[in-house]
Amino acid sequence: MNAVIDCLMNHRSIRKFLDKPIEPDILDTILQAGTRAATAGNLQHYSLIVVDDPAKKRAFWDDEMLDAPTMIIAAVDEYRLKRWFELNGAPFYFDQISNLLIGYWDAVIALQNVVVAAESLGLGTVYLGEIISKDMAGILGTPAYVFPAGCVLVGYPDESPDLRPRLPLEAVVHHNGYRIPTDDQICAYFKSKDERWLLLTEETRQKFMDKGITNWAQRTTIGHYTQEFVIEDSAGVLRNLATAKFRLTLE
Amino acid sequence: MNAVIDCLMNHRSIRKFLDKPIEPDILDTILQAGTRAATAGNLQHYSLIVVDDPAKKRAFWDDEMLDAPTMIIAAVDEYRLKRWFELNGAPFYFDQISNLLIGYWDAVIALQNVVVAAESLGLGTVYLGEIISKDMAGILGTPAYVFPAGCVLVGYPDESPDLRPRLPLEAVVHHNGYRIPTDDQICAYFKSKDERWLLLTEETRQKFMDKGITNWAQRTTIGHYTQEFVIEDSAGVLRNLATAKFRLTLE
Numbered sequence: 001m002n003a004v005i006d007c008l009m010n011h012r013s014i015r016k017f018l019d020k021p022i023e024p025d026i027l028d029t030i031l032q033a034g035t036r037a038a039t040a041g042n043l044q045h046y047s048l049i050v051v052d053d054p055a056k057k058r059a060f061w062d063d064e065m066l067d068a069p070t071m072i073i074a075a076v077d078e079y080r081l082k083r084w085f086e087l088n089g090a091p092f093y094f095d096q097i098s099n100l101l102i103g104y105w106d107a108v109i110a111l112q113n114v115v116v117a118a119e120s121l122g123l124g125t126v127y128l129g130e131i132i133s134k135d136m137a138g139i140l141g142t143p144a145y146v147f148p149a150g151c152v153l154v155g156y157p158d159e160s161p162d163l164r165p166r167l168p169l170e171a172v173v174h175h176n177g178y179r180i181p182t183d184d185q186i187c188a189y190f191k192s193k194d195e196r197w198l199l200l201t202e203e204t205r206q207k208f209m210d211k212g213i214t215n216w217a218q219r220t221t222i223g224h225y226t227q228e229f230v231i232e233d234s235a236g237v238l239r240n241l242a243t244a245k246f247r248l249t250l251e
Numbered sequence: 252m253n254a255v256i257d258c259l260m261n262h263r264s265i266r267k268f269l270d271k272p273i274e275p276d277i278l279d280t281i282l283q284a285g286t287r288a289a290t291a292g293n294l295q296h297y298s299l300i301v302v303d304d305p306a307k308k309r310a311f312w313d314d315e316m317l318d319a320p321t322m323i324i325a326a327v328d329e330y331r332l333k334r335w336f337e338l339n340g341a342p343f344y345f346d347q348i349s350n351l352l353i354g355y356w357d358a359v360i361a362l363q364n365v366v367v368a369a370e371s372l373g374l375g376t377v378y379l380g381e382i383i384s385k386d387m388a389g390i391l392g393t394p395a396y397v398f399p400a401g402c403v404l405v406g407y408p409d410e411s412p413d414l415r416p417r418l419p420l421e422a423v424v425h426h427n428g429y430r431i432p433t434d435d436q437i438c439a440y441f442k443s444k445d446e447r448w449l450l451l452t453e454e455t456r457q458k459f460m461d462k463g464i465t466n467w468a469q470r471t472t473i474g475h476y477t478q479e480f481v482i483e484d485s486a487g488v489l490r491n492l493a494t495a496k497f498r499l500t501l502e
Contacts, residue, residue, distance in 0.1 A: 004254060042417075117256055166286045217341040222341065237348050
């Protein structure tokens with residue numbers, strides 16, 4: 001349809017990267033594209049933190065698979081505005097849950113622009129969700145009012161995976177109201193997941209079944225995103241919110 | 252540099268729209284582009300709700316200026332997964348703060364893809380941050396585990412505003428650690444804001460000064476995003492989180 005739509009429609013997450021750094025002017029361009037995203041009140045409630053020091057990267061993820069040359073963290077950042085306010089005799093109270101969420105929104109749409117710009121220039125990316133529970137303040141020295149919202153690895157791809165199936169559009173899109181799907185519709189929407197279960201080797205399927213896992217929905221929860229994982233991740237988020245001094249209640 | 256970078260670099264928020272509906276195939280294309288964004292675990296923890304019924308739009312915002320033909324809400328949606336899990340005998344515990352934030356991230360990067368796709372096709376957009384505190388469940392009948400993450404108005408532009416200045420890149424980008432800016436750096440970063448104060452008419456500036464507002468930082472806080480507004484917005488967010496049954500504490 002046009003080059004922009006083509007770029008968006010062809011997104012794949014890349015998990016294997018060439019050992020080749022990103023050229024400084026390319027990095028600069030994708031970061032500039034990030035900062036052109038819309039931003040609440042034109043106030044840019046975020047920072048973008050580029051991490052290419054291998055030791056710092058490993059402090060976040062000790063995972064050899066994540067061998068990208070560059071990691072970019074998008075952080076909610078109200079610290080910069082706070083200092084500007086203080087220097088101008090203006091009060092600061094942007095530490096409430098609405099500020100957290102608007103800052104989160106600001107940060108990740110800037111990061112999505114970085115991703116789209118990167119892919120248009122032949123780079124590959126993958127989002128790492130667990131950043132929200134990592135000790136960013138300890139590793140990168142972020143001050144209060146800065147919270148890790150999003151993270152991507154960026155580098156030149158060393159793989160070209162197939163497009164992954166998405167739910168059919170009618171599963172995700174509603175019109176003038178939320179249409180509660182019927183059970184049959186739910187089953188139809190998630191058919192591509194059920195098919196993944198059938199594509200597993202007999203051996204892998206047996207391993208899951210030995211753990212009482214008999215379908216892809218169970219594999220998604222008890223076989224992957226366990227309750228223990230979700231609770232641990234949430235504990236990390238709450239620690240980070242306390243460190244960043246964002247309030248979750250009105251007082 | 253390329254058509255994608257050009258599109259991203261040329262974003263303007265549009266607040267005045269032609270009285271011309273979006274063609275169904277164009278709407279379909281931009282929504283499809285939204286669903287191709289990366290998504291945590293390839294699980295699409297969001298829904299996109301298209302609102303073009305004028306009465307529903309007005310139920311959210313009774314504002315004549317917001318005359319776009321179409322509003323698109325990106326909502327965190329764990330309800331659909333919950334039903335899939337239930338129908339497959341899998342447990343549901345995706346109601347924790349980590350699920351809320353990952354769903355929020357998923358929802359708004361899909362929405363940013365919608366925005367980029369829309370702009371590439373000649374449409375204009377504007378984000379409306381206050382959606383997070385609006386009574387979406389009351390207006391659109393969203394069930395538990397669905398929370399309003401983001402919102403844009405979309406339509407054909409009836410204005411062509413100038414690019415708005417952003418903070419210099421070095422204000423927003425950090426490298427292998429958070430660099431605490433000096434006071435002088437903060438003042439330099441926000442120079443374009445101070446210039447806006449000087450560009451106000453004598454009359455407007457006098458009106459602010461009558462309220463004790465003597466610079467743009469004070470105009471931003473006590474003159475615009477007042478403490479009362481932030482608290483009220485946050486109260487709405489907390490109401491929506493309670494309605495959507497997301498937990499803000501571990502228990």
